[in-house]
Amino acid sequence: MKKRFWHQRWETNHIAFHKSNANLLLVTHFNKLSLAKGQRVFVPLCGKTVDISWLLEKGYHVAGIELSQLAVKQLFEELKMKPAISTVGDIERYSAKHIDIFVGDIFDLTGKILGRVDAIYNRAALVALPKKMQNRYTAHLINITNNAPQLLICYEYDQQLMEGPPFSISSDEIDQHYADSYEITLLVRSNVPGGLKGKCAAEEQVWLLK
């Protein structure tokens, strides 16, 4: 996906991926990461997800990265927080109490800029990237977070029936991306009611990578 694609999505408010309630799979399975309050959760490709608000309410600190400055401005408005804005290299950082959101391309984000990460919440992120970017993304994420444990939410469906995003990720692909770095557990696999985008049968899967 070209960066322009995502900027246009935000500019035209074409953001069906954005949900108004915290993701039920996050709420149900986040405790499997065994984090203590005050630990820092990284939300890659975060958009303005209300999952960030849920994490903050539960007492976690949050870091995120998002390409669209518009999305990040809306996120802080909706959180009713006034961020301090600074620039580090090609990246802007919007910071407020217990939250740092970086604005820019995740591939420009280094481990040093990101800082400590205790866990990753990876929803609508890996599946948002085309196949040819996925290897680079998963390796980069492991590198900049020092192999932090992850809660990863993916879809699996017949990619011939629908174009992404979201893209389909098979169990074999999960193994290819993560088996060298993590112990992989499939927490849940369930059918998407009505199919993905109402178009094709799909499964949603939650993976715990520790």
Ligand SMILES: C[S@@+](CC[C@H](N)C(=O)[O-])C[C@H]1O[C@@H](n2cnc3c(N)ncnc32)[C@H](O)[C@@H]1O
């Ligand atoms: C499908 S949306 C998901 C947003 C969020 N995770 C959620 O659950 O609502 C994918 C997001 O990734 C952002 N994005 C795409 N490519 C990116 C990149 N290379 N670096 C940072 N963000 C990116 C897009 O702007 C978009 O907001």
